[in-house]
Amino acid sequence: MVRSGRLTLLLLALAMVSAGCGSARTARQASSQSQFGIEMARRGLWSEALFRFQAAAAERPGDARLLNNKAVALEALGRFDEAMEAYREALRLAPGNRQVRQNHTRFTEFYQGYRPPPAPAPEPPPEPAPNP
Numbered sequence: 001m002v003r004s005g006r007l008t009l010l011l012l013a014l015a016m017v018s019a020g021c022g023s024a025r026t027a028r029q030a031s032s033q034s035q036f037g038i039e040m041a042r043r044g045l046w047s048e049a050l051f052r053f054q055a056a057a058a059e060r061p062g063d064a065r066l067l068n069n070k071a072v073a074l075e076a077l078g079r080f081d082e083a084m085e086a087y088r089e090a091l092r093l094a095p096g097n098r099q100v101r102q103n104h105t106r107f108t109e110f111y112q113g114y115r116p117p118p119a120p121a122p123e124p125p126p127e128p129a130p131n132p
Contacts, residue, residue: 027060029056029059030057030059030060030063031056033056033059034053034056034065034066037049037050037052037056041072041073041076046073046076047077049073050073050074050077054070062093064090064097064100065090065094065099067086067090067093068087068090068097068099068100068103071083071084071087071090072103074086075107080111084107087100087103087104088104090104091104
């Protein structure tokens with residue numbers, strides 16, 4: 001019975017270590033994707049940068065820095081509505097992050113000036129002339 005308990009503890013410890021290794025590997029993969037994305041952005045290869053930031057964000061959901069980078073790439077690609085969503089989510093996750101706040105504020109100012117004004121409501125059709 002004691003041997004069974006030791007085996008259970010050993011298996012539990014092994015499972016915990018394995019889970020930790022997977023977590024570390026995931027973090028390294030996300031970091032590698034993010035770094036490559038940053039390098040692609042520096043080269044002006046925004047589609048590739050966006051792909052890498054999305055891959056990194058899939059490994060580390062809820063990382064405001066990755067969302068911020070994704071938003072910058074979306075902005076550079078002219079996908080402004082998606083960029084605004086990503087900036088807002090990054091700001092929601094990390095309201096104290098100065099870089100996220102600055103990028104969100106800068107983009108919001110640009111975006112408000114960029115968006116065309118809403119189209120005026122269509123005029124109702126003219127009333128038919130009365131028959132004499």
